[in-house]
Amino acid sequence: MGHRERLLAGARVCLYERGYTRTTARDIVAASDTNLASIGYHFGSKEALLTAALVQAFEEWGVEIDRVLRDGTQPDLMDRLESMWTGLVESFGSHRPLWVAGIEAFALAEHLPVLREQLAESYSRARPALAAFVIQNGGENVSEETRKAVGSFLLALMTGLTVQRLLDPEAAPSGRELAAALRLIIGAVAGSTDD
Amino acid sequence: MGHRERLLAGARVCLYERGYTRTTARDIVAASDTNLASIGYHFGSKEALLTAALVQAFEEWGVEIDRVLRDGTQPDLMDRLESMWTGLVESFGSHRPLWVAGIEAFALAEHLPVLREQLAESYSRARPALAAFVIQNGGENVSEETRKAVGSFLLALMTGLTVQRLLDPEAAPSGRELAAALRLIIGAVAGSTDD
DNA sequence: ACCGGGTCTATACAAGCGTATACATCCGGC
DNA sequence: GCCGGATGTATACGCTTGTATAGACCCGGT
Numbered sequence: 001m002g003h004r005e006r007l008l009a010g011a012r013v014c015l016y017e018r019g020y021t022r023t024t025a026r027d028i029v030a031a032s033d034t035n036l037a038s039i040g041y042h043f044g045s046k047e048a049l050l051t052a053a054l055v056q057a058f059e060e061w062g063v064e065i066d067r068v069l070r071d072g073t074q075p076d077l078m079d080r081l082e083s084m085w086t087g088l089v090e091s092f093g094s095h096r097p098l099w100v101a102g103i104e105a106f107a108l109a110e111h112l113p114v115l116r117e118q119l120a121e122s123y124s125r126a127r128p129a130l131a132a133f134v135i136q137n138g139g140e141n142v143s144e145e146t147r148k149a150v151g152s153f154l155l156a157l158m159t160g161l162t163v164q165r166l167l168d169p170e171a172a173p174s175g176r177e178l179a180a181a182l183r184l185i186i187g188a189v190a191g192s193t194d195d
Numbered sequence: 196m197g198h199r200e201r202l203l204a205g206a207r208v209c210l211y212e213r214g215y216t217r218t219t220a221r222d223i224v225a226a227s228d229t230n231l232a233s234i235g236y237h238f239g240s241k242e243a244l245l246t247a248a249l250v251q252a253f254e255e256w257g258v259e260i261d262r263v264l265r266d267g268t269q270p271d272l273m274d275r276l277e278s279m280w281t282g283l284v285e286s287f288g289s290h291r292p293l294w295v296a297g298i299e300a301f302a303l304a305e306h307l308p309v310l311r312e313q314l315a316e317s318y319s320r321a322r323p324a325l326a327a328f329v330i331q332n333g334g335e336n337v338s339e340e341t342r343k344a345v346g347s348f349l350l351a352l353m354t355g356l357t358v359q360r361l362l363d364p365e366a367a368p369s370g371r372e373l374a375a376a377l378r379l380i381i382g383a384v385a386g387s388t389d390d
Numbered sequence: 391a392c393c394g395g396g397t398c399t400a401t402a403c404a405a406g407c408g409t410a411t412a413c414a415t416c417c418g419g420c
Numbered sequence: 421g422c423c424g425g426a427t428g429t430a431t432a433c434g435c436t437t438g439t440a441t442a443g444a445c446c447c448g449g450t
Contacts, residue, residue, distance in 0.1 A: 002397080002398095003397080003398070004397095019302070019305065019306060021216040022306065024436080024437065024438085025437075025438060025439085026436090026437085026438095034398085034399090035398075035399050035400075036399085036400090036401090036438085036439085037398075037399055037400080037401090037439085037440085037441090038397085038398065038399075039438085039439085040438085040439060040440075041397075041398075041399095042397090045438075045439080046437095046438060046439085047438095075387070076387050077383050077384050077386075077387035078384050078387065100302075100305050103298075103301055103302050103305075104302040104305075106298055106301075106302070106358050106361060106362065107214070107295075107298050107299040107301070107302040107303075108302075109361065109362055110214065110295050110298075110299075110361065111214060111217065116362060116363075119362050120362045120363035120366065123359065123362055123363065123366065124363070124366055127366075134379070134380055134383055135379075135383065139383075142379065145372070145375075146372075146375050146376070146379055148366075148368075148372075149368050149372035149373065149375050149376040149379075150376045150379055150380065152359060152366075152367065152368035152372065152373070152376065153352070153368065153373055153376035153377065153380070155355060155359065156351070156352050156354075156355025156356045156358070156359060156368075156373075157348070157351050157352055157355055158355065159351075159354060159355035159358045159359075160350060160351025160352055160353065160354035160355040161351045163301050163351070163354045164318065164347060164350065164351060164354075166301060166304065166305065167301065167304055167311060167314050167315045167318055168311075168315035168318065168319070171315065171318065171319055171322075171343075171347075172347065173343075173344050173347035173348065173351075177340070177341075177343075177344035177347065178344065178347070178348055178351075180340075180341050180344050181341070181344040181345045181347065181348035182348065182380075182384075184329070184330075184337065184341055184344075184345055185329055185345065185348070185377075186381050186384060188272050188329055188330065188334075189272050189273055189377075189381060191272075192270070192271050192272035192273065197427080197428095198427075198428070199427095219406080219407070219408085220407075220408060220409085221406085221407085221408095229428085229429090230428070230429050230430075231408085231409085231429085231430090231431090232409085232410085232411090232428075232429055232430080232431090233427085233428065233429075234408085234409085235408085235409060235410075236427075236428075236429095237427090240408075240409080241407095241408060241409085242408095
């Protein structure tokens with residue numbers, strides 16, 4: 001394995017352990033068993049290396065999400081949603097650094113246009129995938145816009161769930177609780193329009 | 196106005212313009228028309244000053260959210276939700292730096308326990324407020340747990356919406372679209388359980 | 391055998407960082 | 421009028437940072 005790969009791997013380790021902004025060039029060197037100069041040689045700058053590593057991490061994050069989504073095969077939509085949310089919570093437990101890195105990436109995006117485009121594109125791909133989760137079949141008459149909106153809705157829920165898990169795992173909702181909340185909201189909407 | 200206040204104000208400006216991690220002690224001094232030494236004198240360290248400023252910013256963020264929530268007075272729940280989401284989108288447009296700082300705070304929380312507690316507490320206060328938005332009256336028989344879950348649900352939606360706005364304002368959903376998505380999901384749940 | 395491009399590495403450098411020091415200034419109490 | 425604590429400030433220190441440099445090494449082609 002050349003130093004290029006070793007650097008990328010080391011950078012990802014640092015990303016998970018220390019976060020983007022806290023990692024120094026020397027941290028990466030220590031984690032990858034290489035040397036300072038190889039960063040410049042292979043990537044031009046520490047920033048470029050770290051961004052490449054973050055993009056890699058984000059792709060891995062996408063794979064993880066796909067994995068979670070594939071588990072939801074229940075015929076009943078409500079059950080499917082609940083198991084998806086539960087799956088997310090479990091994934092967050094077992095792959096915490098990955099999710100944390102994802103959140104840090106959101107903040108970094110504001111000042112790193114390259115990264116922002118990457119993330120925006122990932123989100124654009126995620127929306128239809130999530131929408132399909134709800135509109136499984138028989139939804140041919142659903143407009144493209146509504147489809148996108150459903151994807152956005154579930155995506156937002158997912159991101160927000162992640163943040164709550166990050167800040168306070170005790171207070172953050174479980175998949176079951178989110179499902180209960182949705183059920184209550186559905187009931188409340190029905191009740192409200194009836195009155 | 197003493198230098199203590201000037202430093203806090205300057206630090207907040209930097210927080211909005213440059214972000215937490217990119218701001219240097221000298222940036223704050225330049226933005227507050229003070230001097231390097233005053234940071235140490237009044238706050239002990241740059242980190243302490245910046246954290247204090249971030250906490251202040253987050254409180255302001257809470258005030259902004261309250262403002263948005265107070266606007267939703269429609270009797271119909273669906274209308275109320277839609278206007279709330281539209282309000283959030285508008286607020287994000289006019290107070291973007293504030294929201295961006297909020298997101299950066301999430302990422303920072305992972306490595307700054309003090310900040311994390313602060314944010315976790317803000318979230319804990321936000322949940323009942325948001326839940327009350329849905330369960331306006333007649334919800335006396337709703338369990339405390341479900342109430343919290345509804346708050347978590349709406350909070351997650353809000354956070355996720357913010358992130359999408361940050362990454363890609365074009366692709367991010369509008370309040371109207373979110374409402375449409377919820378309507379579709381409600382319909383789909385009904386259809387699914389019927390089949 | 392040797393050339394040459396690709397790769398690796400020890401080291402030096404300048405810039406920027408946060409903070410401590412030592413001194414100036416202010417201002418109310420006496 | 422002056423003392424003393426609180427506040428403000430110029431400056432320098434030690435350190436860490438990212439990157440550039442200059443040369444060593446490896447290895448297939450000729």
